[in-house]
Amino acid sequence: MRLEEEIKQSKFESEQQKAVLNIMVTSNWITSNQTKLLKKFDLSPPQYNVLRILRGAKDKPVMLADISSRMLDKMSNATRLVEKLKQKGLVNREQCEVNRRQVDISITEQGLQLLLLIDAPMKDMTALLSHISTKEAQVLNEILDKWRK
Amino acid sequence: MRLEEEIKQSKFESEQQKAVLNIMVTSNWITSNQTKLLKKFDLSPPQYNVLRILRGAKDKPVMLADISSRMLDKMSNATRLVEKLKQKGLVNREQCEVNRRQVDISITEQGLQLLLLIDAPMKDMTALLSHISTKEAQVLNEILDKWRK
């Protein structure tokens, strides 16, 4: 849907200002689709994000600060997110013995199994959402990287 | 910053998948900058959004459902947002006499004054954030509109 219809605003001060709104509308749109899919597995998008980070670490335990820094939303509260995941049996958390300030998090077998279930539908959805060509996606990525300086 | 550094992930399955993440990271980045600016005026981004919608309506009172449909995030809870703004004296709300199901919202003089204070710094920030040319912004907008089909 065109941006003008989406937020019922007909004129913008500049193409740049319009692009700012367009980015935010598109991001919300992607998130809401992902949220719907993940809800079937009783996960929120940040919870799913944490699980994927842990899977990516391949057995190496990861401390909370690392999780935060890899998340899309840097400022989110890793402590409470991980607590939710632990209650579902999807992650382990234990104090690091060499540095007892750290808390080491790792994904459980059950967590890995859940991710496996989600992989295919999530891939399908991303493909479905990306009605743009590889070339267009490249252009988009270049402009966005430049944008954030 | 390049996306790879931003979320410390080195490879992506496709340019499209990378674009999905890029959109979300860029959106979070814009929002966090706006949040910082608005905080000086004791407003949250959705609250600011509501005030601008009301100013755009030019005296015509707006019902809650209209506010929701014009917001970036459609599903947000207009009732409670408007309540916060009312407590600050920035909006009026009264039951519509012809259709008592409706609640008509309008911006107060105090609300208009506050928006005037914010206009200049917000415009400056948007300009500062948009390190991209008008042409690039146009390309971005075209791809994003196409993306959301």
Added chain:
DNA sequence: GTTTCATTTTTGTACCTACAACTATTACAT
């Protein structure tokens, strides 16, 4: 060894969001 500072995590508060259930009002069919 004690003080001081930095690191890592936890906790409290206030706000926002999604969704579903609920109330009140209006419109419509008969």
Added chain:
DNA sequence: ATGTAATAGTTGTAGGTACAAAAATGAAAC
């Protein structure tokens, strides 16, 4: 006029987010 459906808004619950203050631990200086 009555029952039914549609519209508009409110409220409860469970999650997420931002920020600041605090606690625990470790490192460094002296």
